[in-house]
Amino acid sequence: MLKKKLKITFKNKRLTIDLVIYFLLVIVSTAAMGRHHNNYILSVAVYFFAVYTISGYRYFKSFVLLPLFIITWIYLPIGMVYGSPNIGMIASLFDTTKEETLEFLSNIPSDIYPFSVALFFLIGIFACRKTSYQFKSHVPLVIGLICLCLSPYKNLLYGGYDSVTDYFVQEKALEDAFSHKVNLEVQHVKPKYQNYIVVIGESMRRDYMSLYGYPTKTTPYLDTANGLFLNGYISTAPNTITSLSRTLSLSKGLTYEPSINFINLANSAGFKSYWISNQGKMGVWDTPITKFAILSDEEHFLKNGAYDGSINYQDSKLLPLFNQALAESTQQHKLIVVHLMGSHPEFCQRIKHDVYGLEDKQLSCYLSSYREFDQLMKKMVESLKMTKQSYSLMYFSDHGLSNEHQKDQFVYMTHGSYHKSNYEVPFFMLSSDSHQHQLVKKPVSAYHFLSLFSDWTGITSEKVAPLSIEQINDKNIKVFNFTNMVNFSDLAPDPAVKISR
Ligand SMILES: [Zn+2]
Numbered sequence: 001m002l003k004k005k006l007k008i009t010f011k012n013k014r015l016t017i018d019l020v021i022y023f024l025l026v027i028v029s030t031a032a033m034g035r036h037h038n039n040y041i042l043s044v045a046v047y048f049f050a051v052y053t054i055s056g057y058r059y060f061k062s063f064v065l066l067p068l069f070i071i072t073w074i075y076l077p078i079g080m081v082y083g084s085p086n087i088g089m090i091a092s093l094f095d096t097t098k099e100e101t102l103e104f105l106s107n108i109p110s111d112i113y114p115f116s117v118a119l120f121f122l123i124g125i126f127a128c129r130k131t132s133y134q135f136k137s138h139v140p141l142v143i144g145l146i147c148l149c150l151s152p153y154k155n156l157l158y159g160g161y162d163s164v165t166d167y168f169v170q171e172k173a174l175e176d177a178f179s180h181k182v183n184l185e186v187q188h189v190k191p192k193y194q195n196y197i198v199v200i201g202e203s204m205r206r207d208y209m210s211l212y213g214y215p216t217k218t219t220p221y222l223d224t225a226n227g228l229f230l231n232g233y234i235s236t237a238p239n240t241i242t243s244l245s246r247t248l249s250l251s252k253g254l255t256y257e258p259s260i261n262f263i264n265l266a267n268s269a270g271f272k273s274y275w276i277s278n279q280g281k282m283g284v285w286d287t288p289i290t291k292f293a294i295l296s297d298e299e300h301f302l303k304n305g306a307y308d309g310s311i312n313y314q315d316s317k318l319l320p321l322f323n324q325a326l327a328e329s330t331q332q333h334k335l336i337v338v339h340l341m342g343s344h345p346e347f348c349q350r351i352k353h354d355v356y357g358l359e360d361k362q363l364s365c366y367l368s369s370y371r372e373f374d375q376l377m378k379k380m381v382e383s384l385k386m387t388k389q390s391y392s393l394m395y396f397s398d399h400g401l402s403n404e405h406q407k408d409q410f411v412y413m414t415h416g417s418y419h420k421s422n423y424e425v426p427f428f429m430l431s432s433d434s435h436q437h438q439l440v441k442k443p444v445s446a447y448h449f450l451s452l453f454s455d456w457t458g459i460t461s462e463k464v465a466p467l468s469i470e471q472i473n474d475k476n477i478k479v480f481n482f483t484n485m486v487n488f489s490d491l492a493p494d495p496a497v498k499i500s501r
Pocket residue numbers: 202203239240241398399
């Protein structure tokens with residue numbers, strides 16, 4: 001009797017040890033697969049149950065669970081820092097140079113090592129220990145395998161598979177874009193400046209800039225900087241892809257001709273072109289714009305994957321690359337395109353400091369992103385002056401945003417297409433020969449961009465008619481609202497929210 005009792009306790013003890021090991025394995029490997037799990041407790045419970053049941057079958061324990069744990073252990077340093085697999089990781093894996101891979105690895109913080117060591121030992125114990133129980137029926141196995149499919153492995157394996165297939169789709173799209181590298185039969189090339197800079201901003205509304213009259217000083221440098229500032233520039237469309245594809249290439253509104261674009265124009269004229277970007281290189285939202293970038297002689301993206309990938313860089317990280325492009329010695333005229341992350345939601349992620357500290361955090365961060373942009377412009381102009389070469393820097397934002405807030409509530413700013421503010425963007429040119437701050441108030445549609453670019457750079461091609469701001473006479477501007485061309489003047493007003501300080 002005593003012997004039997006002892007045996008049961010012993011068996012219970014072995015089972016308890018098994019369960020403790022499973023529990024630790026589940027907790028550590030869930031952490032290894034990334035931070036973002038909806039319903040953490042439920043997914044851990046499902047995962048635990050799967051490990052418990054599948055371990056009751058020797059074969060499945062060795063050939064299903066064990067390999068999965070080993071994959072998880074290999075993935076742990078990446079998963080704990082960057083989360084579940086995404087296209088950025090895959091692109092980093094396939095595209096980057098050895099130095100970038102080393103940088104990727106050196107970014108892994110050392111506090112992850114204990115987890116890695118712990119998981120290593122747990123897997124070792126799991127592999128060597130004989131499970132204290134065995135199931136005979138197949139029912140628990142089927143349930144266990146279903147639970148495994150619903151466990152955090154869902155994100156790791158499906159996410160990994162999706163990212164790899166998506167990567168190849170985007171890569172193919174970029175390869176195809178090379179066929180747009182055409183010579184635009186340039187007739188005359190008479191550039192006024194040595195270096196041309198096009199800075200493309202992001203989600204910046206004109207009315208939140210003190211430059212255009214916002215009462216809070218959001219753009220102290222630009223407020224008095226020498227240059228031509230246009231008050232009345234209207235973007236072609238309300239989000240990055242729709243706007244930039246219609247701005248940077250020849251467009252009649254609904255459609256556009258991708259091969260007739262400003263990079264091909266500059267290349268055809270013998271300019272050396274650079275594309276420096278803090279937006280994503282690859283992803284559904286990024287690849288369409290990257291198609292322009294890869295036509296450039298040199299391209300550099302801070303983010304290999306999508307714009308909202310796991311690593312977030314400040315726009316100021318583009319400065320060294322910008323300086324490098326400026327410093328490169330060449331007889332050619334340069335066109336340097338700088339694509340900012342700017343004031344894209346989420347605003348608080350874009351900035352180094354919240355300079356306003358408002359109770360309305362979103363607005364505070366949004367306005368702070370303007371301040372940082374203003375500083376960036378100042379620094380870029382300083383770099384340009386240092387070269388002692390003539391220059392002209394053109395800036396515009398791809399589109400604006402809507403204030404979607406109710407009365408007496410905090411500002412909620414988001415992409416939209418029904419408001420004037422979705423299209424009212426800043427446009428200015430800071431040149432080495434501008435000696436005064438000139439504010440020009442007139443409506444100009446961004447559909448003229450290619451003509452403006454042609455006039456600015458002195459590149460004339462049969463495909464593009466050059467037009468200066470003075471020559472443009474826009475009466476009834478239309479914008480693309482995701483589906484149709486609509487009258488800008490018919491859109492609803494959406495004034496900037498003022499802050500009291
Ligand atoms: Zn945008």
